[in-house]
Structures are given as structure tokens and as C-alpha cells.
Amino acid sequence: MSHVWTNLIHNSIxxxxxxxxxxxxxxxxxxxxxxxxxxNGIGISETDQFHIFERFYKADLARERTKSxxxxxxxxxxxxxxxxxxxxxxKSELDKGTTFTILLxxx
Ligand SMILES: Nc1ncnc2c1ncn2[C@@H]1O[C@H](COP(=O)(O)OP(=O)(O)O)[C@@H](O)[C@H]1O
Ligand SMILES: [Mg+2]
Numbered sequence: 001m002s003h004v005w006t007n008l009i010h011n012s013i014x015x016x017x018x019x020x021x022x023x024x025x026x027x028x029x030x031x032x033x034x035x036x037x038x039x040n041g042i043g044i045s046e047t048d049q050f051h052i053f054e055r056f057y058k059a060d061l062a063r064e065r066t067k068s069x070x071x072x073x074x075x076x077x078x079x080x081x082x083x084x085x086x087x088x089x090x091k092s093e094l095d096k097g098t099t100f101t102i103l104l105x106x107x
Pocket of ligand 2: 011
């Protein structure tokens with residue numbers, strides 16, 4: 001799971017401008033752990049949100065901004081979370097920011 005947190009937090013830093021804000025929250029909802037990682041960075045368009053968990057996918061904005069990264073991170077993150085019987089979802093708006101929500105069974 002440490003791979004999951006490293007990847008998501010690294011993305012938040014990479015896609016958020018200097019002095020941006022990143023918020024990490026953990027709470028219990030019944031028998032689930034809910035983890036959200038939010039940033040106020042460049043955001044992801046609605047079309048791109050459908051594809052970011054695919055291998056090698058990088059949004060156009062991300063290609064322009066930084067050459068680093070293979071576009072593999074989120075596909076691996078999703079695989080790891082599914083192995084733990086959890087889910088990951090994204091909510092984002094261009095130029096506003098992005099929130100990833102992970103739900104994991106506590107048992
Ligand atoms: N926090 C974020 N803010 C904006 N875009 C993001 C964020 N996290 C992921 N993305 C988008 O999803 C794409 C895929 O992410 P990832 O698989 O980690 O690849 P990489 O980091 O190598 O580009 C990124 O290239 C970027 O377009
Ligand atoms: Mg990444």
C-alpha cells in the first residue's frame with residue numbers, strides 16, 4: 001500500500017503549482033476506511049478522467065507540463081487497491097483541482 005500513497009501524493013505535488021495546497025484525510029465510514037487526497041492543481045478534464053487509470057495514459061496538459069512519468073502510476077495503484085478489495089475514484093475540474101477517494105475494507 002505504501003506504493004499507492006507515494007504515487008498519489010507524488011501526482012498531487014507534480015500537478016499542482018508552487019505554494020498549492022494538498023489535503024490528505026482519513027476517516028472511518030462503517031467498516032470502510034475512506035482516504036481522500038485532494039489538490040488545487042491543474043485538474044483533469046472529464047474525458048481524461050475516463051482514461052487516467054489505463055496504462056501509459058497521460059492527459060495532454062500533463063504532457064506539456066512535465067516530461068517525467070510514464071503514465072503507469074495510476075494503473076498500478078488501481079491494481080493494488082483492487083487486490084485489497086477496495087475502490088478508487090476521481091473527481092476533478094480543470095484549473096480547480098483533483099480529489100482521489102480510496103475506500104478499503106478495514107477487516
Ligand atoms: N493530481 C492530479 N492532478 C492532475 N492530473 C493528474 C493528477 N493525477 C494524475 N493526473 C493525470 O493522470 C495521468 C496519469 O497519472 P499516472 O498514471 O500517475 O502517470 P504519470 O504520473 O506518470 O504521468 C497523468 O499524466 C495526469 O494527466
Ligand atoms: Mg504518477
